[in-house]
Amino acid sequence: MKFRPKKLSLALARTFGAGMAVTAVSVAYAQPAPVVPLTPTQVTGSRIVSPNITSTSPVAQVTATDIKLEGVTNVENLLNNLPQVFADFGSNISNGATGTASVNLRNLGSQRTLVLINGRRLPAGSPTFYPTDINEIPAPLIERVEILTGGASAIYGSDAVAGVVNFIMRQNFQGLQLEYDYSAFNHDQGNSLADVIRARAATNPQQFAVPGDVSHDGDSYDASITMGSNFADNKGNATLFFHYKHDQAVLQRDRDYSACATGSNSTGLRV
Numbered sequence: 001m002k003f004r005p006k007k008l009s010l011a012l013a014r015t016f017g018a019g020m021a022v023t024a025v026s027v028a029y030a031q032p033a034p035v036v037p038l039t040p041t042q043v044t045g046s047r048i049v050s051p052n053i054t055s056t057s058p059v060a061q062v063t064a065t066d067i068k069l070e071g072v073t074n075v076e077n078l079l080n081n082l083p084q085v086f087a088d089f090g091s092n093i094s095n096g097a098t099g100t101a102s103v104n105l106r107n108l109g110s111q112r113t114l115v116l117i118n119g120r121r122l123p124a125g126s127p128t129f130y131p132t133d134i135n136e137i138p139a140p141l142i143e144r145v146e147i148l149t150g151g152a153s154a155i156y157g158s159d160a161v162a163g164v165v166n167f168i169m170r171q172n173f174q175g176l177q178l179e180y181d182y183s184a185f186n187h188d189q190g191n192s193l194a195d196v197i198r199a200r201a202a203t204n205p206q207q208f209a210v211p212g213d214v215s216h217d218g219d220s221y222d223a224s225i226t227m228g229s230n231f232a233d234n235k236g237n238a239t240l241f242f243h244y245k246h247d248q249a250v251l252q253r254d255r256d257y258s259a260c261a262t263g264s265n266s267t268g269l270r271v
Contacts, residue, residue: 060084062145064170071181074222074245075134075142076101079165084149100125100133105149108162114152116166138241140177140226143168173228173239185218185250194256211254218250 060082067078079085088104102110102125110131115122117137125133149163156164194210201208221244228239252258 058148058150060147060149062147064143067139067142074101075137075139075167076103078139079103079134079145082147084147084163100129100131101135102129102131103134103165105147105163105165112159112162114156114160114164116164118169119166137167138224138226138243140179140224141170141173141239141241143170170239172230172234172237173226174230174237175228177226179222179224179226181220181222183220184216185214186216187214187255189213189256191255191257193259193262196262197256197260200260208260209253211256211259214254217248217254219248221246 062078062082070078070081076088080087084105086104086107088102088110103113103115104110105113113131115132115134122132122136124130146166146168147163148166152160152162152164189211197208198210201210223244225242226239228237230237
């Protein structure tokens with residue numbers, strides 16, 4: 001049987017054309033691939049940007065939540081818990097105290113620590129005591145405390161050589177808040193110095209006496225009232241704060257480790 005070339009090429013062209021048409025139709029009706037939702041990626045560890053790492057002067061913060069968890073009612077006890085604060089004048093110091101409370105950063109002196117409220121300087125504590133008296137700062141109204149311990153003198157001057165303590169206060173307090181706190185000390189005399197005092201008391205019992213155990217002393221009473229309200233369509237706020245605090249004294253003679261001044265020689269401690 002004999003085929004003509006023209007008819008054969010025409011048949012092949014029709015065959016390939018039909019195949020291409022089928023392929024085009026199959027592509028046109030192909031279903032799109034399902035979209036897989038992206039899972040969130042959480043970055044932890046050293047990739048978190050910390051302002052204190054990149055900043056030239058680290059800033060420590062104490063928030064209102066920390067104050068509530070600590071349960072403190074006076075500002076000096078709150079700050080004395082921080083490692084960069086040295087315990088200065090306050091309710092736990094009586095000898096040579098001025099009746100004020102101050103903050104002493106890095107033990108460079110409270111007169112070298114600048115105290116601010118909302119970024120504004122506070123005046124001196126008294127005519128005879130230059131550092132600021134932080135007793136006038138109400139603890140219930142503190143929103144947070146920012147402490148700058150390095151490079152502050154370049155910004156604030158020579159009175160900020162040790163650093164700056166900035167109290168950010170709440171400016172929208174509403175309602176009435178009452179607080180009362182009572183605390184006391186309990187002490188069992190068990191220091192080895194008591195034996196030294198007891199030996200000296202054998203010759204002079206009136207001058208040298210060993211104190212006994214203390215069930216409780218140094219009673220401290222602290223009460224405060226805070227009230228505030230907004231006015232003028234919440235454009236202004238007025239807040240009143242009343243505070244009363246009384247601490248009973250604990251004398252050195254009431255503790256065995258401080259009842260008498262001691263010295264030392266070749267045999268040991270002596271009174």
